Amino acid sequence: MRNLIAALAGLIFGLGLILSGMSNPAKVQGFLDLAGQWDPSLALVMAGAIAAATPLFMLARRRERALLTHEPMSLPTSQRIDRQLLLGSVAFGIGWGLAGICPGPAIVAAGLGKVAILPFLLAMLVGMALHARMTGSRSPQ
Amino acid sequence: MQIDWQHFTPWSALAGGVLIGLSAGLFALLAGRIAGISGIVGGLFRIPMASSNHWRWAFVGGLIVAALIWRLTSSPPAFALSASLPQSIAAGLLVGLGTRYANGCTSGHGVCGLARFSVRSLAAVLAFMAAGFITVYLLRHVAA
Incomplete structure (x- = not known):
């Protein structure tokens, strides 16, 4: 059941990424280019996503167990704002700006057959694997 | 700032965003988990390996099947x-390492x-958005 829900969630998520234009690096950079010809589309992607997700998260947060899998809820509780969070996010933002891609769209673009995305995607996976090696089992998530 | 009306796609952006939000919200409600792509993929490299990573592969498989359906x-x-x-390699490394240290990306923290x-996620979003805006500014208006 958990795997089926994950597959369907991934499917809907992926269709949303393609429909919204997030899988196009040029469009993402067009949004990040405030000083040039600015394409505000991605602000609407975020607005639509947050508007749709908020009521569902409000329902989810009231539960002790997930509605379909009946597993204990595994939602984050940390409110800590530390160096790891901020420096990690800044590093992510620099990479996001450089190429115009974040993790989900990289996978979807590969699925779309865009070979040009592969160096980014492989380097991203190497980065994630490096993090796992460096932090080992100390990483809680 | 000039708005690029030619490339502005408000309706497909909103509709695509709603799909992303529905997916993330339903995944939280039905499976009790965060649909954050960097966390889902990064968890596959965790040491020691989790007992069952099948749901992570299933989610990634869903993303790829979405692309295949779109193509057809x-x-x-x-x-x-x-x-x-x-630039692609440097960006990939930064995105891979950065999202794992920050415990989230545009989906996990952003959506x-x-x-x-979450105030923690708001701080992350402000940090990566600011870094993204500055990077593109330097790339297009200073370095170019």
């Missing part, structure tokens, strides 16, 4: 990558975090 049923979506090979009213 619709016209190809616009795609243009301007980064050079060294799920803000939808949960």
Whole structure:
């Protein structure tokens, strides 16, 4: 059941990424280019996503167990704002700006057959694997 | 700032965003988990390995099947990558490492975090958005 829900969630998520234009690096950079010809589309992607997700998260947060899998809820509780969070996010933002891609769209673009995305995607996976090696089992998530 | 009306796609952006939000919200409600792509993929490299990573592969499989369905049923979506090979590799490493240290990316902090009213996620979003704006500014208006 958990795997089926994950597959369907991934499917809907992926269709949303393609429909919204997030899988196009040029469009993402067009949004990040405030000083040039600015394409505000991605602000609407975020607005639509947050508007749709908020009521569902409000329902989810009231539960002790997930509605379909009946597993204990595994939602984050940390409110800590530390160096790891901020420096990690800044590093992510620099990479996001450089190429115009974040993790989900990289996978979807590969699925779309865009070979040009592969160096980014492989380097991203190497980065994630490096993090796992460096932090080992100390990483809680 | 000049708005690029030619490339502005408000309706498909909103509709695509709603699909992303529905997916993330339903995943939280039905499976009790965060649909954060960097966390889902990064968890596959965790040491020691989790006992069951099947759901992570299932989610990634769903993303790829979405792309395959799109290819079979619709016209190809616009795609243009301007980064050079060294830029792509540097960007990939930064995105991979950065999202794992920050415990989230545009989906985990941006969509799920803000939808949960998490202050921690808001700080992350402000940090990566600011870094993204500055990077593109330097790339297009200083270095160029």
